[in-house]
Amino acid sequence: MSTLEIHDLQVSVETDQGTKHILKGVDLTINEGETHAIMGPNGSGKSTLAYTIAGHPKYHVEGGSVKLDGVELLDLSPDERARAGMFLAMQYPVEIPGVTVSNFLRTAKTAIAGEAPALRPWIKEVRESMTALRMDSAFAERNVNEGFSGGEKKRHEILQLELLKPKFAVLDETDSGLDVDALKIVSEGVNRAKDRTGMGVLLITHYTRILRYIKPDFVHVFVAGRVAEEGGPELADRLEEEGYDRYVAAADAGVA
């Protein structure tokens, strides 16, 4: 069974005001097939966690470890992490001018699988996933994320998730900027991918509404760079009613 194990992770970034410590010792273990929701107020370090796991160069790891089946991911480059089975669905996917979606998907699949996919089955698979995500077939010939609407970018992220079949997926605020219909379509895509591959999911969100469509097994409340509370799905319901104020006040008191 695959396991993603985050232990005492400490991360800083360089800002104009100097070094800023964002993650202050995060512990989290995710087994395959499990869905963990990470919820928390803005600025609590949720996205930092996501990008650190994926290996973004902006984030400096000060201590701790992130192990996938015992392999230290922090020693690997971002592409090596992806090939080891990690996937990050980004909140703000960037444009890649002149690179078509179909070229990009085939290149990524080839890199992950270690060999080019057989052409016909691959084309069929791409087409089926696009149809399921209500993406027009013309989409494949557009340049990656160029001129995509917010909803199209998120669908494109989930399309990659379905096609690349990672062991663990981190979804960074995939629900932000989506209307209800798009949220349902995107959530169905995540659930489909999970049913097929049994991957583990780390779902990062500010709001509870995506949890209506993607059911978490565990909920972690993230405040000031740490997990402040953990529980089952019922914790999300409580957050829905009470908000994050209680945790934020406690964290502030701890600092003072």
Add this chain to the structure above:
Amino acid sequence: MSIATTDQQHGAKAHSDGGWDAPGFVPVQSRAERFASNEPAAYPDVTGREIEWKYTPVDVVRPLIDGELDGSPYAYLANEADGVALDWIDRDDERIGVAGAAEEKASANAWASFERALSITVSGEQSAPVTVTRTGLGDAARAGHTVIRALPNASGLVVLQNGGAATLSENVEIVVEEGARLTVVSVQEWDDDAVHLASHFAVVGKDAFLKHIVVSLGGRVVRVNPSTRLAGEGSDTESYGLYYADAHQHLEQRVYVHHEGANTRGRVTYKGALQGEGAHTVWVGDVLIGTDAAGTDSYEQNRNLVLTEGTRADSVPNLEIETGDILGAGHASATGRFDDEQLFYLQARGISEEEARRLVVVGFLAEIVQRIGDPALEERLHAAVERELARGAA
């Protein structure tokens, strides 16, 4: 050497663009007022400080500015296509000098030195792209003159494909007559030590369209300066450029679009990549919207992608507007390093850093290649860009 005189000769008065010390002297303010003459003696000595030379390694191109040039006809290869005729024409042919005149001394030197001009005439509907390949020009300093002409309502695509050794100064006249649609592509894949200065003079007639594309990949110093006069009402031009400079390579292009007629449209997009110590690119984009050019729609942009340390990209957009009654006029220029976010995005999908860089660079330049409209040439240029990249990685 004997200097042939032409009807357009400016006169015997030397150094007429000089006189910078004279009291009350005001330098040329408008692009349209720039001195023009096909007579080299009419220009002052080139020092390298002049506006049209200040970015160029003048010591390297000196033989083309002041030296004697061999202006005899040269060997070329061209495929046959219906609707296109090629032949050598004499200096006094009425087709010569229609589109413009030299504006700097190396161009004038070429104009004064060529013995016969290569004429390429497109009439009717051209059945296939015509590619004129020059690979045997050799090291000796040469002059060239080419006249490309699309007759009224004709349409066609002409590729000037350059390779091998060259020390060449040339003028290319492009005449697009009423209602015609012409694409001219000039591809520079010269040997590493080649030196090439080219001035393209285009005039576009009523409701006619010119797509002009400059692709410069190979050569020690390559400077291609396309000037386009949108003379006829409703005339239209798209001007594209792609350049890829390696270590110690100088690639320059000075683009000038003059909106003369009413309701004309101009689009200029040049994109370049630079890699290696001493790689230098220059883009100067002049746009002039004349007093009669009501309804003008104009936009020019330059983008440079810097791949390594030690390179230099000069980018100078200039826009002059002499009438307020226009649809739009804009310009943009950006020179940047690799976008780390693009690399991260691709790497986060398992793509190695090297492959990610390749995708980003090829994609960046693909926008220009895709405009050519000749699938075989597009394919070849994609491959050529990949070779350039591989050269940088080696």
